[in-house]
Amino acid sequence: MTNRDQKKVWREKRKMLEKEKNKESIRVGVFVCHCGTNIGGVIDCSALAEYARMLTNVAFSEDNQYTCAETGLTSIKTAIKEKNLNRIVVASCTPRTHEPLFRKCVSDAGINPYLFNFVNIREQCSWVHMDYPDAAFEKAKDLIRMGVAKSIMLQPLEMIKIGVTQEAVVIGGGISGMNTALSLSRQGFKTHLVEKEYILGGRLNSLYKLFPHDTEASELIEDVKTKINNSKNLKVYTEAVVKSVDGYIGNYNIKILQLDRIIDLKVGTIIVAVGASLLIPENLYGYDGKSRITQHELESKLKAEEKISDKIVMIQCAGSRIKERIYCSNVCCMTALKNALIIKDRKPDSNITILFRDIYAPGTYEDYYRRARESGVLFIKYTEDKLPIVEETQVKVFNEYIGEKMILPYNLLVLSTPLIANYDNKELSQMLKVPLEPNNFFLEAHVKLRPVDFATEGIFVCGSAKWPVDVSESIVQGLAAASRASTIISNKNLNFSGSIAEVEESKCNGCGDCRDACVYNAVEMVETRIEFKAIRDSFIPSTALIKHKSKVIPSMCKGCGVCVGICPVGALSLKNFTNEQIGVEIESYLS
Amino acid sequence: MVEQIQETYFPKILTFLCNWCGYAGADYAGVSRYQYPPSIRVIRVMCSGRIQPSLILDAFNRGTDGVMVCGCHIGDCHYISGNEYAEERVKKTKKILEMLRIDPNRLRLEWISASEGIKFAEVVNDFTNQLISLGPLKKES
Numbered sequence: 001m002t003n004r005d006q007k008k009v010w011r012e013k014r015k016m017l018e019k020e021k022n023k024e025s026i027r028v029g030v031f032v033c034h035c036g037t038n039i040g041g042v043i044d045c046s047a048l049a050e051y052a053r054m055l056t057n058v059a060f061s062e063d064n065q066y067t068c069a070e071t072g073l074t075s076i077k078t079a080i081k082e083k084n085l086n087r088i089v090v091a092s093c094t095p096r097t098h099e100p101l102f103r104k105c106v107s108d109a110g111i112n113p114y115l116f117n118f119v120n121i122r123e124q125c126s127w128v129h130m131d132y133p134d135a136a137f138e139k140a141k142d143l144i145r146m147g148v149a150k151s152i153m154l155q156p157l158e159m160i161k162i163g164v165t166q167e168a169v170v171i172g173g174g175i176s177g178m179n180t181a182l183s184l185s186r187q188g189f190k191t192h193l194v195e196k197e198y199i200l201g202g203r204l205n206s207l208y209k210l211f212p213h214d215t216e217a218s219e220l221i222e223d224v225k226t227k228i229n230n231s232k233n234l235k236v237y238t239e240a241v242v243k244s245v246d247g248y249i250g251n252y253n254i255k256i257l258q259l260d261r262i263i264d265l266k267v268g269t270i271i272v273a274v275g276a277s278l279l280i281p282e283n284l285y286g287y288d289g290k291s292r293i294t295q296h297e298l299e300s301k302l303k304a305e306e307k308i309s310d311k312i313v314m315i316q317c318a319g320s321r322i323k324e325r326i327y328c329s330n331v332c333c334m335t336a337l338k339n340a341l342i343i344k345d346r347k348p349d350s351n352i353t354i355l356f357r358d359i360y361a362p363g364t365y366e367d368y369y370r371r372a373r374e375s376g377v378l379f380i381k382y383t384e385d386k387l388p389i390v391e392e393t394q395v396k397v398f399n400e401y402i403g404e405k406m407i408l409p410y411n412l413l414v415l416s417t418p419l420i421a422n423y424d425n426k427e428l429s430q431m432l433k434v435p436l437e438p439n440n441f442f443l444e445a446h447v448k449l450r451p452v453d454f455a456t457e458g459i460f461v462c463g464s465a466k467w468p469v470d471v472s473e474s475i476v477q478g479l480a481a482a483s484r485a486s487t488i489i490s491n492k493n494l495n496f497s498g499s500i501a502e503v504e505e506s507k508c509n510g511c512g513d514c515r516d517a518c519v520y521n522a523v524e525m526v527e528t529r530i531e532f533k534a535i536r537d538s539f540i541p542s543t544a545l546i547k548h549k550s551k552v553i554p555s556m557c558k559g560c561g562v563c564v565g566i567c568p569v570g571a572l573s574l575k576n577f578t579n580e581q582i583g584v585e586i587e588s589y590l591s
Numbered sequence: 592m593v594e595q596i597q598e599t600y601f602p603k604i605l606t607f608l609c610n611w612c613g614y615a616g617a618d619y620a621g622v623s624r625y626q627y628p629p630s631i632r633v634i635r636v637m638c639s640g641r642i643q644p645s646l647i648l649d650a651f652n653r654g655t656d657g658v659m660v661c662g663c664h665i666g667d668c669h670y671i672s673g674n675e676y677a678e679e680r681v682k683k684t685k686k687i688l689e690m691l692r693i694d695p696n697r698l699r700l701e702w703i704s705a706s707e708g709i710k711f712a713e714v715v716n717d718f719t720n721q722l723i724s725l726g727p728l729k730k731e732s
Binding site: 128 | 629
């Protein structure tokens with residue numbers, strides 16, 4: 001063995017020893033959450049905590065009723081201080097909702113937030129293996145073992161600072177979008193409101209009166225429009241559609257097509273308020289638009305003060321809560337009650353029957369329902385398996401309450417049809433990289449915890465774009481979205497995940513595959529000078545080589561890791577998801 | 592659901608889920624309480640394009656019975672085109688598995704969107720049944 005080889009062996013040995021030494025100083029704390037009975041009802045959490053204590057490097061473990069509650073977070077903080085922990089593993093719900101909370105908690109306690117690791121034993125264990133509690137327990141043990149193994153390999157990372165364009169774009173100028181834009185502009189942010197139609201107002205333009213206070217829709221619209229016209233930093237683009245979206249949170253480039261010109265917008269955040277469409281009920285209960293119309297058409301007739309015939313039958317859930325469209329459209333019950341009351345007001349002796357499956361009139365809306373009953377509107381319950389049969393001048397229905405067939409003559413049949421998702425939602429969702437739910441409405445990050453956020457940071461949703469909602473709810477959601485969006489654009493700079501790719505320069509052979517694969521242009525090739533020292537006692541002089549090496553631009557990197565996968569020599573690694581880290585997860589599961 | 596958890600052989604499936612679609616879909620399955628067999632262990636990655644053949648081969652080398660990779664549907668990738676790389680790599684890895692005389696059906700690629708909880712549960716169920724019929728991975732071959 002030559003001297004050089006000997007040195008190499010020593011160097012490797014020293015590295016190994018250092019690694020071992022580092023490992024010894026690692027003290028992992030494991031916190032297992034019961035989540036009430038969500039996890040605790042299936043898996044024995046205290047036994048899991050016991051198990052975790054036996055794993056290598058685990059210095060402390062406990063089970064909490066709710067780790068995400070104040071008491072749970074405090075117990076993490078105290079354990080960090082008292083037990084001198086430097087890695088934290090929480091086994092509870094999904095990182096998609098709770099990771100930021102726990103990261104903040106450990107960082108408050110003085111640990112780098114990236115030394116925290118999440119183990120999902122609720123969504124992906126206790127909730128999906130309720131029938132096999134023993135197997136679920138074994139799985140949870142595996143998952144915790146994998147999580148602890150990964151946590152040992154975690155490295156502290158620094159956040160990355162990125163500048164923010166303090167402007168917003170709101171897509172959709174309905175009542176929800178208008179309120180969002182108005183609220184943002186009033187907070188002092190330059191806001192762009194993009195509307196597909198030639199006027200603002202959306203669905204509200206065709207409505208007559210609004211429940212539950214019977215205010216005129218046109219009054220509300222005029223009020224908001226005046227405010228919009230008077231606001232200084234709000235720009236409205238009518239007859240405009242979004243053509244393309246580039247960029248990321250804080251820095252979006254949006255191209256919109258207004259009539260025949262393209263306008264470029266640079267904004268920091270995007271709010272989707274595109275609303276929903278009306279279902280045209282073809283082949284449904286003999287719909288013809290004349291004597292058999294939709295609730296919406298009836299409303300237009302009322303608005304135009306047209307004469308309404310006096311024998312009216314309304315059918316609720318026409319085209320919704322069925323196999324093809326399983327959802328409840330949320331607004332049709334109240335719309336039917338409202339229109340029935342308006343007709344009754346005008347002509348108290350008119351004969352109105354509402355055929356319903358369930359009446360949805362929550363909270364104070366219940367009073368509205370009571371008023372309708374008091375005014376003499378007749379309510380008849382039918383079920384999904386015995387749908388009403390519509391004939392030329394009469395409707396046959398099986399009354400669920402009295403258990404008998406009834407024949408109702410009518411002059412006007414009104415169908416309460418649902419709101420459906422816009423046909424172009426798919427296109428927009430692909431541009432924005434946000435998901436749709438099975439009925440093609442936009443899917444929020446979490447129905448309760450983040451109701452107007454998308455999982456993609458920096459993009460928000462409000463109003464009927466994500467689910468049919470009434471006007472007051474649309475306004476509330478619009479304001480909520482504005483408030484969430486302002487948390488982004490009120491900052492001049494934002495801190496971003498430090499989990500990005502990095503290059504090990506000595507391994508890089510400069511092929512450039514990573515640069516070609518990166519869609520964010522975050523990898524560039526730089527010329528690097530490699531110096532060679534002259535070898536002692538030989539004739540070889542000192543030289544230098546110029547080689548191309550790849551380099552990651554931290555502020556552009558989104559941390560997907562596509563470049564890592566493509567690198568033929570393994571020079572790239574994605575921080576927080578390195579080969580070693582994933583490797584130990586695999587190893588600890590299968591060993 | 593698998594009829595009964597067999598005492599003798601129950602497959603181990605290592606699953607790579609992308610953060611935005613696969614993992615979200617698995618979460619959605621949980622929130623909706625769609626039940627599936629407890630055969631999978633999940634490793635979360637940010638994008639299915641991060642998966643390298645070496646990771647999959649490592650898993651087989653250590654004795655997993657199957658590997659599943661889930662990403663966003665083509666065209667829906669959160670990182671624009673990461674899943675296309677995943678598709679290509681999984682195809683190549685299947686060829687390597689063939690060379691190693693491992694049934695390439697033990698490696699499965701699925702596109703699962705954030706709302707396809709039911710599909711995720713079905714896929715896990717189906718893959719588990721498939722692996723049960725294939726039997727355990729034999730070391731010697």
